[in-house]
Amino acid sequence: MKTRNGVRRCAMSLLLVGLLASAAPALALSAQQPGSQTEAAREGYVPVKDLPPAEQLPAAPLVLGAYALIWVGVLVYVWSISRRLASVDRELVALRRMVDTRR
C-alpha cells in the first residue's frame, strides 16, 4: 500500500509539474499580440481591429486567463481526487484489519 501511495504521489507530481511547466510558454502569448492598427474609421461598420487603441479590449489577459483557469480547474480536480483516494485507501486498510481480526 505504501509503495502504491508513493507511485500515486509521484504520478500526481508528474502531472502537476507538466501542467505548471506548460504555463510558462503561454506567457509568451502576451508578447505576441499584434500591434494595434489605427486606421481611420470608415462610414458605418468599423472592424474591431481598426478601432483606436483606447477603444480596443486587450486580448492577452483574456487568453492567459482562459488558459490559467483551465489548468487551475484540472489541477484542483486532480488534487481533489488524489485526496479522496488517499482517504478511502486509509479507510480500506483500517476496515480490512478490523474484518480480519474479527474473523
Added chain:
Amino acid sequence: MRKSFVVWLGVAAVMFVVAPILVVRAPYESTMGLVQKIFYYHAPLGMMMFRSAFVSGIAAGIFIFNRRAAADRVSLAAAEITVLFGSLVLITGPMWARKAWGVWWQWDARLTSSLLLWMIFVAYLLVRRYGGPGSDKLSAAVALFGMANVPFVYVSVNVWRTLHPKTSVVPTLQPGMREVFWFCVAAFAVLYGVLLALRVRLATQQAEVERLYLELDDQSELS
C-alpha cells in the same frame, strides 16, 4: 496504481507541456487575432464534454438494463468530469466572446443548450449526493437524458441562427492551425482517459469500503 496508468499520466503531462508551445507558434487568425487562441483549448474541452456525456449516458443505460455496478461507477465518474469540462467550456467561451462579440454571454441556441447540458449533469450529481436510496437508478435516467441532449447541442449552430461559429470551422481549419488543434484534442483525450480511470478507481474503492462496513455489521450480528 497500475504502471500503465502512470505512463498515461506522464504522456498527458508531456502533451500539456508541448501544447502551449504549439499554440504560441500557430498562425494568427486574420480577424480575431490573439483571442482566437482560446479556441485551441476551448473547442477540445467541448468535444471531451460531449464524449464524457456519451460515456456517462451509455454506462447509465448498461446499469439500468443489466444492473452492473461497474457501469454505474463509470457513469458517475464520467458525469463528474462532464461537469468539470462543461464548467471550463462555459467559462472560457465567454472570455473569447467578450473580445470577439463584445458581450460575455448571448442567449443563443448553442450557448443556452450547452448550459442546459451542464445543468443536467449538475442535477445528476445532486441527485446522486442527496437523493438517498435508489438515487443510482434515478441519476442513471438523468444521464440518459443528458446524453440525448448532446446531438442537439452539436447541431444547434447549424440549425438555428447563432453567433457561435458553426461546426464547419474545424474541418476547414488552415494548415498550421489544424495540426495544433488536433494535437490539443489528443492531449485532452488522454487527460480525459486518465481522469476517468482515476475517478472510476475512487468509486471502486468507495464501493469496497461500503462492502466491508456491511461485512462488519454481519459479523457483529453473528457474534
